[in-house]
Amino acid sequence: MANVVVVGAQWGDEGKGKIVDWLSLRADVVARFQGGHNAGHTLVVDGVVYKLSLMPSGVVRGKLSLLGNGVVIDPWAFLAEVEKVQAQGVAITPDLVKIAETAALILPVHRDLDGFRENRDDGMKIGTTRRGIGPAYEDKVGRRAVRVIDLADEQGLRARVADLLHHHNAMRRGYGEAEYSADELVAALLEIAPKILPYAAPVWRLLDEAIAEDKKVLFEGAQGAFLDVDHGTYPFVTSSNTVSGQAAAGTGVGPGKTGYVLGIVKAYTTRVGEGPFPTELTDETGRLIGEKGHEFGTVTARQRRCGWFDAVLVRQSAKINGLNGIVLTKLDVLDGFETLKVCVAYELDGKTIDRLPASTAEQARVKPVYEEMEGWSGSTRGARSWADLPAEAVKYVRRIEELIETPVAMVSTSPEREDVILMQDPFRG
Known part of the structure; x- marks a missing residue:
């Protein structure tokens, strides 16, 4: 099996960016399987420094780059990163980058909630990046998330947002904050939808086809094993599974097909x-x-x-x-x-x-x-x-x-x- 799973084996920041870049030159497809834009990879290619957060490292090499269903997507951060990378001469197109249509979105209410919690007056904090990652995963598990595919259906989107805000506005009231307008959130999502939907795809099928064609797939993890929500130094962890087993669940590939597991x-x-x-x-x-x-x-x-x-x-x-x-x-x-x-x-x-x-x-x-x-x-x-x-x-x-x-x-x-x-x-x- 010519596939490789790359994971951080400590608390993240182990230098995965360089290694994934080295491996992506030898791979045909690179797939992220968890986390969000809280993770950072620094690549140095021919003296040029690329700082990626959400993008799989393969984009710099022009390799098919996939964001799996296990990743949470901030659509505004995604587009900002597209612009930043393109400004460095890398063409980012829907043919190069695909986002799992079932991936959950990070929304402004998630960023707000992250900040409310980190600013609580009892001094207890986790030390998050305040980018809304944790609250987005909570809503995914709570079955009230807005997913990429929901952007294609305005009526369904309004229902999703109503369900989401039923939960979030109750918490906002508890924090003494103003409620979030459903119309405002829907309008923002409908505005960005045409820019995001071209990237949406059944990532699980693309990977299945690539593996069937004996293409080399690199599964890219973010953060590190001891930030795993189950296996890490709980509660001082991230909100996803960062260990190698998530490569399968977070992309829709069977565990027998993920291949060699490389720890950084x-x-x-x-x-x-x-x-x-x-x-x-x-x-x-x-x-x-x-x-x-x-x-x-x-x-x-x-x-x-x-x-x-x-x-x-x-x-x-x-x-x-x-x-x-x-x-x-x-x-x-x-x-x-x-x-x-x-x-x-x-x-x-x-x-x-x-x-x-x-x-x-x-x-x-x-x-x-x-x-x-x-x-x-x-x-x-x-x-x-x-x-x-x-x-x-x-x-x-x-x-x-x-x-x-x-x-x-x-x-x-x-x-x-x-x-x-x-x-x-x-x-x-």
Whole structure:
């Protein structure tokens, strides 16, 4: 099976954009299967930087790019991104990009609700991007969402909006906010409908046909495994399933056809927003890692929290994703550190454990058990073979491989697309 599923194996921001771009050059079709425009991918192609949020990374390469039913679509953000990418010389057309006709829409009321919740006066917040992702997924599960296909039927659209606002206006009253006008929302949707509907398609059928023709399909995930609504550090998670199993459900492809599962793993650990982070460094070392790694969010520009590599976390991620291999990214950021640390276990209330506990309170109490490793003074930046790496860097990669019980398929040594050390081509298994 010459298909590949790419997932983040930590808390997102692992460098999926570059790897998906590298893989998309070898793929025929690229399909996003979850998330929305809260996710960000940065691609560097021939010196040009592309910052994508909703678009599958394949658009830059001119590959058929699909947004599956598991993705939530902000139609205004989608069109804004089309304009931005086209301004960089990439032609975005309905022949190149397809949106699942059953995908749920993100509407202004969703963005509003996200903001109301993050501004609540009790100080409790999740740290969302305030883009309406969570509320849109809530409405999808609550069976009151407006979907892409609804834009084609004005009478049905009015009924959908009425049902949606029956729920949202009750909450808006509870927050002391004015009700949203149904006529205003319908008018806005009817205005944008002719610009969105040309992109609508039965994505499940397009993928079925592509696979039947032995085309290579790249399934692209957003965020990371520990932001998964079921498997992550709940409630400090996103509102969708970010693990590899969602590639099937979020596109309409059977799980037996999704192929090789590739996890993207940063050579250290970062997290943005609220929530537990066992290996977080709040000292000078953490600041230095963040500075060298340019750790700011593509979409939000928020500074990421940084820490040592957490092998416990990634090993658990490998199990829940069924990883066949990983890409270790940003190895070059660790150049010059005299000593490196890797978390090999946790201590919880005096006991050593080998997994991240499910309890929120226990997650906050776990302490990392570290193994120290010798750093390297030479540069790994731009390396494209093992011979280009310092011996200590090779030992670091191999030790990570042992600890996470998953082979390293690739090592990325800079933001440039071809700066990788390839051990195993995922499309060839």
